[in-house]
Amino acid sequence: MSKVIKTTAPIAIEYLKEYFSDNTTSYLIDYKNSELKGEKLLVYLGNLDLPADIEFDNNADLQEMINVYATTTFIVNVKSLEFAMMNVLYGNDIGIEITEDFKDTIAEWSIKLKSCMLYNLHTIDLEDAKDFIDNAPKNNTDSLVGINFVSLLKHEEIYHLIVDTELTDCVFYEKYFDEYMFKGKNLYSYWANDNNPLFLTTWAVATGARTDILAELETTEEV
16 A cells, blocks of 8 residues: 655655655655755656646645646656646646746647657558658657656547647647657657557557558548
């Protein structure tokens, strides 16, 4: 049975020791009473690299952290922020202000995530897929701003956004799709998981059940 320690940040040494004696231990950070807030807290949790989440008791604190999370340049796993960002991407009201700058940030996250539909084809060695990818718009950015879009890929809920994407609306991100930009890993390391129906379909394609992907390509090419 896992143990959750509710604490503040920085986490006391005696609490940290509990993880190393029992690696099922995780931490719930009381944001309001923590010394570390905003970017400092995310940097701390990213460097600590232990299972931790953040508890918010008001929308102002969530607003502060979601703004930082959405534009940070390093990967950090914080479930509350991941679900908050997914809600924002779906247009759900979570009680925070959506400024014009934040709208631009949301749009950037959205196109990167939606373009994973095209990335899915990139993982398949099919001639039809190669032809389609060659004709897609290209983007060779290596910017790490908003890199945590890959942290959402472990959640089944994000795939409703991706699956509903038209292939013609996708961008081929040359470096995101092919280089090891994500904490020393490539995109496939985050893409290939059991909560990803597109990956599971691709696996079926790779083992011979090619109907779904080919049908998608044929439909797109007819438009």
